[in-house]
Amino acid sequence: MNNPQQPIPHNETERLAALRRYNILDTLPEDAFDDATRLVSYICGVPIAHISFIDENRQWFKSEIGIGVSELPREITFCRYTIMESEMLEIPDTHSNEIFKDDPNVTDGFKVRFYAGVPLTTPDGYNIGTICAVDHVTKKLDESQRNALNIVAKHVINQLELRTKNNELNAQKKIAERAVLAKDSFLANMSHEIRTPLNAVIGFTDLLAQTKLDIIQRDYIDSVQIAGENLLLIVNDILDLSKIESGNLAIEDQPFDLKKTLKHIYDLLKVKVPENVEFNLFLDADMPEIVVGDQGRLNQILVNLTGNALKFTQEGDVTVSVKKMEETDEHYLLRFSVKDTGIGIQEAKLKTIFDRFTQAEESTTRRFGGTGLGLNIVKQLVELHNSEIKVKSREGRGSEFFFTLAYKKASDIEIVPESFTGSNLGKLKILLCEDNVLNQKLVKSVIYNFGFELDIAEHGEAGIELLSKNEYDLILMDLQMPVKDGYQTTQYIRDEMKLTIPIIAMTAHSLVGEQELCYNMGMDAYVPKPFKQAALLETIKTVLNKDHKPAPKRKIDFSLIEEMACGNADFTKEMVHLFTEKIPIEIVLLNEAYKTNNSDTVRKLAHNMKSSFDIFLLADLSDCVSVIEEEAKNGSFTVKTREKMSILNCEIIEVVKVLKEL
């Protein structure tokens, strides 16, 4: 080297900072850069070309042809000179250049004879790297080659900028997605909290409407009722949506009367039909009456779609039709359609109408009201049925929403004949277990309205006492109460008192699994709060009408034990046997230890039982013992353990029974 002093740009510190900002060093090859390198090689007709970046002590190649290494020490590169320049550095013949003629890259190594390098200059003016053409023979670039090389250099910098912006956008996107998630869970919690007092508002308004009122008062009450119902619809929409999103919404499999459901929807919406609109319900002649599926969700889907159709149609007709598409031994495939001659949807909006908070027209919310959640919920509900909703529409001509659902056929036993009418229920004596005074008052008024008698117990213990003294026809049971909750009380009534009196659970939770738990505990029916008077009466009729329906049987998942058994059925059987032998003994020991407050033994037993439950994928039981183990570890048991113990006791009997029947 003639010049032992290494060239360093005057703005080296800022230059390095600029380079770091792009996060480009030591990244994987990218097509955009490789293409640019190839382009340089073609344009200049050289065997060696590269795009490189220079940090404190090395030249790192983002892309290269004919070099074969990923980096070189900075002090032996040509490009350390190029980044000192503001324009292209071109050396037609290194042998006649004073600085480079003795350079090791010229005398041996790469045998560089020709070099042309353009600095890669950032928009704020820092040379962070180079794009170069190199050859083993002498060469001179013509004007258009030089221009082209400069243009490619600009493109490389643009590519870098784009890349950085993309990374930033991705990071922002992640933040936004997290925020949406947080918002959803906040909404779910809020909606739930709002529903409880709203329940009371609607219930008491209902009652107030049934008292003697003058015309003005009647008008006010009507307004309050409508407002309350609308508010409840919105809150329910939000709650539904968050439940769907969190995967907490399950599609039920219960037999129901399809024709009746559709007629009910028709009757419900008939009142909303505008004057010049004809509202039709067309049912296929050979459409089945009873199917197995989720009545409530079908109701929700159709009410939503039909409600929309009626809202957006001023003239013409709105038609709900159901057609049987296919019938197999086990299933019906039905096509549901809601068609209108309303305002229609612009073609451009068709794709987004199912998105949240989107309505076909910006002004829709102002003109027609609504949350903008309805169609999104409908779409997701249809998808939960493993189907897809489709829409056809012409602006100004009308729309059709349609989807097909597969329903299981009902076996004959499942169809419960309805022989009861409201009038012959007589004077029922009902016991309510409920701690909330407001709810007590509400239920009391409703039950009196039905013409029944009601006794109130403010917790399970008091309920049991009343039950042992008096005769009742039916119990309404809140789930969360002090002293003895709804589950424990039910368990006591069924197991200790050996009573088969119908019990209806009432709860504001309406979460997946809760309903099942109620049935498993021996309750007969389930009314979610806020309850409608008609729904409560219907449920009371149903439970009094039928014999005790056996609780839905638990299904046990053998996939894990079968995986471990590697297909050996005998081994699986042996493990099932071991489980049914040892778990009943362990639960007895666990109960004993819990009663004597021996937390150390409880902890050890719970821990050991957890592994047994896990093998048969009994997640609910495994969770129970986890909670119990955790509390035992802390040395003191709260109501949580008590609750889990009672679930455990109940469920183990069921599980062992199912396993033994195999």
Added chain:
Amino acid sequence: MLCNSYCFKTNTYAMRIILSEDNDILRKSLSFFLESKGFTVDQFSDGKDALDAIEATSYDLILTDINMPGKSGMEITQYVRQTIGSDIPIIIFTSSGVEQTELDSFDMGANEFMAKPVSPAVLLVRINKLLKTRA
């Protein structure tokens, strides 16, 4: 299959694993699974017994639960690493969801940590990986 080169069914020498777990259903199931995959498995429900066996026998891999009567999986790991001074691969599994437990396990010198419920397929992959690294 991932385990192609490490399925020992046809080999004359099978890899020998010691399994200590106090829940008998889980222990028997895991043993059955691993034996089906060609390993020889010695099973113990008591940590102390397991440790005695480790001292007396030459194993290729230790598979242990943490919470056990006799000696805990942590104690076994500590003893193997510090007192015996062996670098035999150790896999610890536990139903504890506490992060510290996992950190402690690695601190003690465990090679792998698995939260229960243990997926047999994943366990097999990890065992094979550890045995392969050593081979």
